[in-house]
Amino acid sequence: MVALVIALALFFDFTNGFHDTANAMATPIATGAIKPKTAVALAAVLNLVGAFLSTEVAKTISGGLIREGTDGIHITPEIIFAGLMGAILWNMFTWLKGLPSSSSHALFGGLIGAALVGIGFHSVNFETVLQKVILPAVFAPVIAGAVAYVCTRLAYALTSRHDPETGDKLTQKRGGFRTGQIFTSSLVALAHGTNDAQKTMGIITLVLIAGGTQATGSGPQFWVIAACAFAIAIGTYAGGWRIIRTMGSGLTEVKPAQGFSAESSTASAILASSHLGFALSTTQVASGSVIGSGLGRRGTTVRWGMVGRIAIGWLLTLPAAAVVGALTALLVGTGTVGVVIAAVVGTAVVIFMFLYSRKSHVGHHNAVEVEEAGTAVRFQKKKSARKKAAENKSKDAKR
Known part of the structure; x- marks a missing residue:
């Protein structure tokens, strides 16, 4: 049973990787700063490295969420199995829908639901849940969004160019932000x-x-750290292209200065939370940063309909995963037969959702259309410049 749970946990880690690739790489892919395949490969390597840098969050989950070893409480591998099942199924469902929901809250929800049914209400340390899960979930995306908004406004204000004599607005040169995105997105992946x-x-x-x-x-x-590091890295390299599409172009049109600001804000929030042991939702922070950067650039429209869908997903994540975890806990509580049934049904649902996703395949070639549009615009500009140069040459020849 322990071996089965470890295998299931590593599969959850894999789904976490491809579910959250968009957090770091959606905006640089959207602006053309990094090619899609290169982006996910870079994110995978940096996720691998980052996993070895801290264990504070791991201690919060292993020793703080469930009152293990106190008041006669003893969590069993079967309960953890049930919690993981709730987290994995919600991760797969939101990936199928292209919704950047929180893998972290899916995991917490699944564990809490399973523990409540399998052990009792007293088994969950709700003080830890409130302080290190709920409160960061409320404040982190808001703070990250506000910081991204301010950074975006500053970026555009500091790089604005006007003719000193007439005051007319000149062509803005902000290509440096596209290069800067390579650094900031890498920092997000590491975080x-x-x-x-x-x-x-x-x-x-x-x-x-x-x-x-x-x-x-x-x-x-150490072997646990290494196994989890490689699992999330492989999942990241698989690329959650459906969610990359939502984050890269579904929330707002992203320009390099916006992407740079959003990624800087996201990385700062995640690194701070890791240091403090907060089990933060990187998805919520990244989404808040993208929305804040969209509000910070004049003339940009935030797609509030998509924001609403994502917000509903956030609200449903913890309770939905808790319900699945609770139902699975009831099933595995019947014994070995229940565990087998839960494993077979869960596997079948995952396979079904994967096969269903192939009907509308989203990959590196069609995940974000913004980059292709930007390429087309640049091509058209070059074509127009060549045409104008040819016309000038023809006029000179006639003269």
């Missing part, structure tokens, strides 16, 4: 590794403690 990979480390550590193979209160072992 994502320091936060999200740890959540699976915490789960595996928790199941090892529950299985009696690790002491209560101890941190993740």
Whole structure:
């Protein structure tokens, strides 16, 4: 059972990787700063590195969320199995719909639902849930959005060019922000590794403690850190193209200065939360930053309909995963047969959603149309310049 839960946890880590690739790489892909395949490869490597840099979030999950070892509470591998099932199924569903929901909250919701049904209300440390899950979920995206808004306004104000004599607006040269996006998006990917990979480390550590193979209160072992790092890196390289499409062009039209500002804000928030041990939703922070950067650039329209859909997904994530986790906990509580049924049904649902997604395939070639449009515009400008040069040459020849 412990081995089954570890395998399931690593699969969740994989889904976390491709679900959250958009957090770092959607905006640089949208602006043409990085090619799609290069972007996901870079994100995968940096997620791998980031996973080795901190374990504070892992300790929050393995030793703070569930009251393990106190008041006679003993979480079992079966309960963790049920919680992971809730998280994975919600991750797959939101990926299918292209919604950038929180893998973290799906995991927390699944675990809480399973623990409430399998153990009891007293098993969940709601103080930790409030302080390190709920409050960061409310304030982090708002703060990140506000910072991205201010950064975007500053970026455009500081790089604005006008004719000193007439005061007329000149052609703006902001190509440097596109280059800067390579650095800022890389920082987001690194920060994502320091936060999200740890959540699976915490789960595996928790199941090892529950299985009696690790002491209560101890941190993740090295092999756990390495396995989780590689799982999230492979998932990141797979590329969550459906969510990249939503983040890159579904919320607002992204320009290089906006992308630079959004990514800087996102990376700062995630790194700070990792240091403090907050199990932050990187998806919510990245979405808030993109929206804030959209509001910060004049003439840009934020697609509030899509924002509303994403917000509904945020609100439903924790309770929906909790319901699935609770139902699975009821099933596995019947014994080995229940565990087998839950595993078979869960696997079948995942396979069904994957096969269903192939009907409307989204990949690196069609994930973000903004880059293609930008290429077409640049091509058209070059074509117009060549045409004008030819006309001038013809006039000179006639003279």
